[in-house]
Amino acid sequence: MSAVSAPPQGPTIVAPARHNRSLTSGHLPRWAPWALLGGTAGLSALLFGVLALASGSDFAIAGWAVVTGVVYLVLITVVSSLVEGRRRGVDRLVTGVVTVAFLIAMIPLVSVAWTVVANGVAGISADFYSQSMRNVVGEGGGALHAIVGTLLITLAAAVISIPIGLFTAIYLIEYGEGKRLARGITFLVDVMTGIPSIVAGLFAYAVFALFFGPGIRLGIMGSVALAVLMIPVVVRSSEEMLRLVPNELREASYALGVPKWLTIVKVVLPTSIAGITTGIMLSISRVIGETAPLLLTAGVTASMNYNLFEGRMMSLPVFAYAQFMNQGIPAQAYVDRAWAAALTLILIVMVLNLVARLIARFFAPKFGR
């Protein structure tokens, strides 16, 4: 009985306070956080501007950003707590913190992109893309040998790892479902994704040193090392894509009497080819920037080498590393070449990434509705 009679009492107690409230009372207006942010930024800009004028130094952008961020977070929490209550205050604080975290994560990306472009442009020239470093001391020379090496080594790595990776994915999805071997392979592929690149380089060296004697350096060794890093990525992405192929397609094919292998070749693979291509290109973009394994296996050279199976072979990341670490006179020429190589490398990686995303976007299979 008392439970039934209780509800009417509630409103009667609150009622006196209610009539002067609107729906939005107790809430900050939508523009409040932005206004607060703008006000804080303006005030701290003023503060730092005065400081900069007083001391005659440059305007400290980093200090301004930090002060603005901290002051804004404190202000929004306090204001919101006073107007909206403590819980909403905390909520606004967390929103601010999370946004600031994202901006912090963007700083290195922007900074890297800016410095690489700004510094790399200085070293870019026609010579850079048409000459090797043979007999070059000081200024001049180029990275043609490194670009050729990178392309050849990565191509060989792709030739090794794409068939293995693709067939492994086919085994995992089409043949191995539920089998213990397939579960083991899936687990080990996942673990293999985390092998340090330098260990892959040591492995390739250990294998070849056993057969060809210590101190061996070949382009193909680099390809083997990169393949160890590339295979698990290819397997993972191809596996995901094959799994997306609807079973109805396979069953329709079986119903027509098509053998399983032809079903895979003619139905499953064409359906998922866009996604598989994307995965392969992303895996190439991952290994093409690897430095450590190539430093150990393909070595360093200043000359052109078109033969994967004989002699040392330069690659673009190792070129950037070697130019920076072994600076000659004038040092600026070496640093410029290192930055130019870094810029070229980043451009290659970004183009691969972009093309991969576009392929995924435009050639994705259309699944009805």
Add this chain to the structure above:
Amino acid sequence: MTTTMSRASAAPAKQRPGDRWFSGTALAAGTMILVTLAAVAIFLIVQSVPGLTATSATASVLKTDFWDYVWPLAFGTIWASILALVMAVPLSVAVALFISHYAPRRLAQGLGYVVDLLAAVPSVVFGLWGILVLAPAVQPVYAWLNVNAGWFPLFSGTVSGTGRTIFTAAIVLAVMVVPIITAICREIFLQTPVLHEEAALALGATRWEMVKMAVFPFGRSGIVSASMLGLGRALGETMAVAMVLSVANIVTFRLFTAENPGTIPANIALTFPEAYGTNINVLIATGLILFVVTFAVNAVARWIVSRRKEFSGAN
């Protein structure tokens, strides 16, 4: 579904040569993975046996014996990785949360790509950036902390003039593992059951309370395993550390001095090109230790993930 199909048709249908050949190739490729991993372990062990027992008489890089050589390196590897994770994990969780729950829906996927771009930058570029941009930029901060908070043991010692300290290396490592941890955390946060979230909001929870009550409990194991995958990456990262860190091969916790412990992978990259004789075996032995540690870390992380089947698409 496919297994039931093949089983039903297995008895009457004849095994075509094409089928046998194709499934055989697929099986061989799958087995190849196991063989490769076994080969990595076997060849590293074979080549590192002479290194494990080497002394200063047989290998010139050793002062006394192998374990004295590897101890500061192992310490430096773990110390730098821990510092990197302390910075990267909270940041990554916050960034993942921003992308999955706070950013405007229309922007979220694009922002995810932008963070992924960070993972695409080659490590040698991060190395160049770390040594030429980051180190000079943070050096004044180190100097200031050293002067004003030098009583704190981590900040003590003679401050580095170049900024190439283990803390700078850790910042670079953190930048490199943030996209990895973020990508996995984001996937997991997005898999939180929408009904849980809506139930929390319907009870009057603010967005942060909803995240605390619904998203974090659901994603806790995912966050742990993502951090461990990040740890695996940080332990094995080579070039950035090799370029940024100025090494003295001592064991110290001090963050801002010019004398830092090296790391195993960076040491291999720096020493290997000029190494000869047993020195090579010593370096391969340090690589074996790194391989075992990262393998264990990754295996545990993957095991945590695979306990929850919903996360299968998380990688």
